Amino acid sequence: AVVSTQSTGHYHQYRQYDIRVKRRPIVNKSWEELPILSLIADDKHCYLGNSKGDIGRLDLRNQKEVHKFKGAVGSVRSLALHSKEPYLASVGLDRHLRIHNTLTKEVEHKFYLKNKMNCVVFTDEQIKESAGEVDIWEQLEETGKRRKISAD
Numbered sequence: 001a002v003v004s005t006q007s008t009g010h011y012h013q014y015r016q017y018d019i020r021v022k023r024r025p026i027v028n029k030s031w032e033e034l035p036i037l038s039l040i041a042d043d044k045h046c047y048l049g050n051s052k053g054d055i056g057r058l059d060l061r062n063q064k065e066v067h068k069f070k071g072a073v074g075s076v077r078s079l080a081l082h083s084k085e086p087y088l089a090s091v092g093l094d095r096h097l098r099i100h101n102t103l104t105k106e107v108e109h110k111f112y113l114k115n116k117m118n119c120v121v122f123t124d125e126q127i128k129e130s131a132g133e134v135d136i137w138e139q140l141e142e143t144g145k146r147r148k149i150s151a152d
Contacts, residue, residue, distance in 0.1 A: 011030075011035070012030055012031060012032055012033060012034055012035055012036055012050065013028060013029060013030050013031070013036070014027075014029060014031055014036060014039065014046065014048060014058070015027060015028050015029075016060070016063075027063055029063055031048055031050075031056060031058070031065070032050050032052070032054055032056070034050045034051045034052045034054075035050060035051050036048050036049070036050050037049055037050060037051055037075060037076060037077055038076050038077060038078050038079045038090075039079070040079045040080065040081055040088075041060065042081055043060075044059065044060060044061065045057050045058065045059060045060060045066065045102075046058045046060055047079050047081070047088055049072070049076025049077070049078075049079050049090060049092070050075075050076065051075045051076075052075070053072035053073050053074055053075060053076055053092065053094070054068060054072070054076070055068065055069040055072055055076055055079070055088075055090055055100070056068050056069070057069070057102070067105055069088070069090075069100050069105060069107075070107070071098050071100070071107040071110070072090060072092060072094065072096075072098065073092075073094040073096075074092045074093035074094030074095075075092050075093045075094075076090050076091075076092040077091055077092045077093065077116075077117065077118045077119070078090070078091050078092075078117065078118060078119045078120045079120070080120045080121050080122050081102075081122070082122045083122065083124065086101055086102040086103045087099050087100065087101060087102065087108070087122075088100040088101075088102050089120045089122060090120065091113070091117035091118070091119070091120045092116075092117070093116050095112060095113050095114070095115065095116055095117070096110055096111065096112055096113065097109075097110070097111045097113055097117065097120065098110050098111075
């Protein structure tokens with residue numbers, strides 16, 4: 001099936017399109033009261049995040065809300081689904097990366113990040129480490145103490 005799912009931004013609605021049938025949406029539903037900022041879908045479900053911090057899972061077959069994920073506090077800016085494992089990652093303005101298990105519906109991992117994140121992505125690439133790798137901090141020279149600048 002050639003089905004696309006999109007959010008309307010400030011109008012707290014999500015839409016499904018089937019481009020084989022027509023250009024107008026085949027499903028146009030409201031979700032919560034606040035703008036939908038992030039959306040990701042797989043074959044059966046659509047995951048939505050809004051500006052309050054709500055993360056919901058909707059069933060695409062009957063357009064009903066299946067579950068709300070707990071844990072997010074600030075605005076959810078980005079969602080990502082793992083391609084092989086049942087994990088959903090979310091980041092937002094509360095500076096936390098949360099990894100939710102989509103089967104148990106629990107937060108598996110929660111990491112504090114120093115910056116406000118706008119995007120999260122799962123990748124299949126492996127981290128490559130060489131045996132002879134030298135730590136870059138060991139190569140840097142020590143510069144000495146910092147001088148205070150007077151406000152004269």
